[in-house]
Amino acid sequence: MGLTANTRSLIDKAGLYRGGRLGKLSTRALLYVVLTASSILMIVPFVWMLSTSLKPDYQIFEFPPSWIPRELNWGNYVDAWQKARFSRYALNTAVYAVFSTLGQVTLCSMAGYSFARLRFPGQNALFVLVLATMMIPFQMLLIPLFVILKRWPLAGGNNIFGSGGTGLIDTLVGLTLPNTISAFGIFLIRQFSLTLPGELADAARMDGCSEATIFWRIMMPLMKPALTTLAIFAFQDSWNDFTWPLVITMTEKTRTLQLGLQTFQNQFFTEWGLLMAGTTITVFPLVVLFIIGQRYFVQGIALTGTKG
Amino acid sequence: MAAVQPSAVRTLRPSAVPARRALGPVARDQRRTGILFVIVPMALFLVFSVIPMGFACYLSFTDFKFTRAPIWTGLENFSYLATDKVFRTALRNTALYALGVVPTGMVLSLFVALLLNQKIRGIVIFRTAYYLPVVTSTVASAVVWMWMFATDVGILNAGLEMVGLPPQRWLMDTRLALPSVMFMSVWKSLGYSMIIYLAALQGIPGHLYEAAEIDGASSWHKFWSITLPLLKATTFFIFVTSVISSFQVFGSVFVMTQGGPGYATTTIVHQIYLNAFKYLRMGYGAAEALVLFAIIFILSMINWFFLRSDVEYW
Numbered sequence: 001m002g003l004t005a006n007t008r009s010l011i012d013k014a015g016l017y018r019g020g021r022l023g024k025l026s027t028r029a030l031l032y033v034v035l036t037a038s039s040i041l042m043i044v045p046f047v048w049m050l051s052t053s054l055k056p057d058y059q060i061f062e063f064p065p066s067w068i069p070r071e072l073n074w075g076n077y078v079d080a081w082q083k084a085r086f087s088r089y090a091l092n093t094a095v096y097a098v099f100s101t102l103g104q105v106t107l108c109s110m111a112g113y114s115f116a117r118l119r120f121p122g123q124n125a126l127f128v129l130v131l132a133t134m135m136i137p138f139q140m141l142l143i144p145l146f147v148i149l150k151r152w153p154l155a156g157g158n159n160i161f162g163s164g165g166t167g168l169i170d171t172l173v174g175l176t177l178p179n180t181i182s183a184f185g186i187f188l189i190r191q192f193s194l195t196l197p198g199e200l201a202d203a204a205r206m207d208g209c210s211e212a213t214i215f216w217r218i219m220m221p222l223m224k225p226a227l228t229t230l231a232i233f234a235f236q237d238s239w240n241d242f243t244w245p246l247v248i249t250m251t252e253k254t255r256t257l258q259l260g261l262q263t264f265q266n267q268f269f270t271e272w273g274l275l276m277a278g279t280t281i282t283v284f285p286l287v288v289l290f291i292i293g294q295r296y297f298v299q300g301i302a303l304t305g306t307k308g
Numbered sequence: 309m310a311a312v313q314p315s316a317v318r319t320l321r322p323s324a325v326p327a328r329r330a331l332g333p334v335a336r337d338q339r340r341t342g343i344l345f346v347i348v349p350m351a352l353f354l355v356f357s358v359i360p361m362g363f364a365c366y367l368s369f370t371d372f373k374f375t376r377a378p379i380w381t382g383l384e385n386f387s388y389l390a391t392d393k394v395f396r397t398a399l400r401n402t403a404l405y406a407l408g409v410v411p412t413g414m415v416l417s418l419f420v421a422l423l424l425n426q427k428i429r430g431i432v433i434f435r436t437a438y439y440l441p442v443v444t445s446t447v448a449s450a451v452v453w454m455w456m457f458a459t460d461v462g463i464l465n466a467g468l469e470m471v472g473l474p475p476q477r478w479l480m481d482t483r484l485a486l487p488s489v490m491f492m493s494v495w496k497s498l499g500y501s502m503i504i505y506l507a508a509l510q511g512i513p514g515h516l517y518e519a520a521e522i523d524g525a526s527s528w529h530k531f532w533s534i535t536l537p538l539l540k541a542t543t544f545f546i547f548v549t550s551v552i553s554s555f556q557v558f559g560s561v562f563v564m565t566q567g568g569p570g571y572a573t574t575t576i577v578h579q580i581y582l583n584a585f586k587y588l589r590m591g592y593g594a595a596e597a598l599v600l601f602a603i604i605f606i607l608s609m610i611n612w613f614f615l616r617s618d619v620e621y622w
Contacts, residue, residue, distance in 0.1 A: 139597055
């Protein structure tokens with residue numbers, strides 16, 4: 001390649017070199033064949049979902065099945081939206097996802113930053129506590145969280161001692177509130193904050209800026225990559241969440257899309273066209289978000305998976 | 309949920325706090341702002357994590373029917389757990405699930421990552437194809453796979469018929485139900501491990517391979533003596549986190565099979581859910597949750613302990 005060993009190793013260090021190379025043409029062709037075949041296998045369920053969602057009923061139950069709908073039938077989408085109150089579910093899901101994300105971005109950035117860059121008494125102990133909670137499986141908290149939200153004082157007809165009513169059960173506040181904070185988020189922001197330039201903060205201090213101003217005006221803009229990663233994770237997790245909404249919501253008025261799909265499946269068991277249309281509606285926003293924010297999804301995984 | 313990383317603990321004290329001295333205005337401001345910034349997050353933690361954790365432990369020693377106050381019963385829940393056939397089945401199913409899903413997923417994701425680590429065109433398109441199931445919710449995936457597994461009109465049976473094999477009852481067959489759910493899980497989580505492997509592969513310095521090439525090593529030899537050893541930490545990380553998430557499997561089972569047929573696919577978390585929120589035996593559900601916590605805690609500890617001494621290779 002005309003590169004000296006030294007140049008090559010410099011390229012390696014800069015991370016520009018990407019793994020091995022397969023030289024021979026036939027091996028390369030094989031590589032593409034295997035990759036293409038396996039990625040087609042990966043997306044078959046999505047294609048099948050889309051195809052079913054656009055088929056009229058009579059075509060759905062044809063055997064052997066065909067991949068391409070004979071006519072594009074959007075009726076399933078209209079029906080799904082109306083029959084299962086999908087607009088209500090979508091709104092609830094959006095509220096849950098947006099407020100969880102806002103909460104996590106705000107609260108985790110403040111806490112993570114102050115654990116990394118500010119000095120206050122008890123901070124190490126508190127941070128260890130945060131780390132320790134990362135080891136608790138969420139399923140363990142389901143029962144106590146349910147009880148705590150049921151007994152939330154002065155909510156849902158409860159008196160000051162938290163009895164008499166339903167508390168925050170089956171409310172969007174009850175659904176969202178426990179999800180506005182995440183140990184993982186604090187950890188992520190703290191690790192990122194450690195890499196922020198300290199000289200910048202010192203210079204601002206010389207100029208008489210308060211710590212809050214430094215955080216807000218200087219550090220927040222620099223934390224954008226970490227904040228975006230966290231926001232994407234928080235949004236994805238709450239949009240796709242199933243277990244917590246299953247436990248805490250009881251009625252149509254608070255149900256989310258994921259639960260909507262579930263009830264849908266019981267109510268209209270044989271209406272696969274509707275169900276696939278509903279599923280497509282549920283999946284669509286995240287697929288779009290993923291295509292836009294690819295870089296951050298991958299970056300987020302790399303951050304959580306290997307480096308920490 | 310990501311496991312605790314060892315580096316976090318190592319860097320716990322970025323700069324030691326100086327000995328007690330009169331605080332300057334900057335230190336005072338830092339102290340005030342620091343406390344202000346953590347007070348709300350920590351209060352939420354207390355209410356939604358720390359207190360519930362203690363409460364869960366307490367409940368596991370009680371008979372709690374939810375409608376009335378918990379009654380302390382000591383170890384009764386746990387002694388009942390030891391004889392509970394359904395819970396034992398759930399434990400066995402969960403272990404089988406992990407035993408099947410984890411190695412299969414790891415081998416496949418490493419294979420795909422190795423392929424994608426070549427210099428190829430359209431890597432983003434391939435990566436997207438493998439990663440899409442990761443972005444999709446468990447429920448949506450489960451619903452789509454139910455449709456593919458459908459006995460009379462499902463695409464899988466259509467495929468079997470095309471190659472002349474008899475149709476299967478998949479999710480309704482006692483022997484096939486759990487493997488079917490496992491198959492869906494492998495498909496769903498493949499992309500996640502693949503990305504982690506890919507990141508690790510791209511971190512391996514190329515000169516190691518070149519040195520091996522000069523020595524005349526075959527690609528197979530390079531894989532065994534360079535790639536695989538250098539991926540040890542990553543492999544271990546993926547192994548432990550996949551086992552942990554396997555032990556938490558719930559959504560797919562709940563949607564696809566409701567734990568059936570019979571008890572063929574019921575899992576630990578499924579049993580926790582049923583006992584706590586369907587039969588309202590919350591104390592017993594809490595005891596089951598404590599068992600789950602113990603398993604996951606041990607796994608996290610192993611992960612933490614091994615990764616701590618095992619990060620740097622070159």
